[in-house]
Amino acid sequence: MARKSLIQRENKRQKLEQKYHWIRRSSKNEIKKVSSVSEKWKIHGKLQSSPRNSAPTRLHxxxxxxxxxxxxxxxxxxxxxxxxxxxxxxxxxxxxxxxx
Missing domain, CATH: 4.10.830.10 (Ribosomal Protein S14/S29)
Known part of the structure; x- marks a missing residue:
């Protein structure tokens, strides 16, 4: 059986992913729509400012x-x-x- 701390960490990641899901999706759609590079960098910075554990690829x-x-x-x-x-x-x- 897995340690309880690992399971709790995974639950925390799931909650963060649900919380930031729409923010990440909307910013990625904005990046696709914008044509200038400087605006893309601003949106990308906003995307990078979200917590690392909120990314769906970090879930197991x-x-x-x-x-x-x-x-x-x-x-x-x-x-x-x-x-x-x-x-x-x-x-x-x-x-x-x-x-x-």
């Missing part, structure tokens, strides 16, 4: 039950480790166990 998907960030399956919202346990417990219909 985490397992819903354990908080693990690696081996995450988007379709299920779980990590591979938890999916494997669920298959062994017959909690996922249609999934088969692999045996060599």
């Amino acid at each position: 998907r985490r397992c819903f039950s354990t908080g693990r960030s690696r081996a995450h399956y988007r379709d299920f919202g779980r990590s591979g480790y938890i999916l494997r346990e669920m298959v062994y417990a017959c909690l996922l219909p249609g999934a088969t166990r692999s045996s060599w």
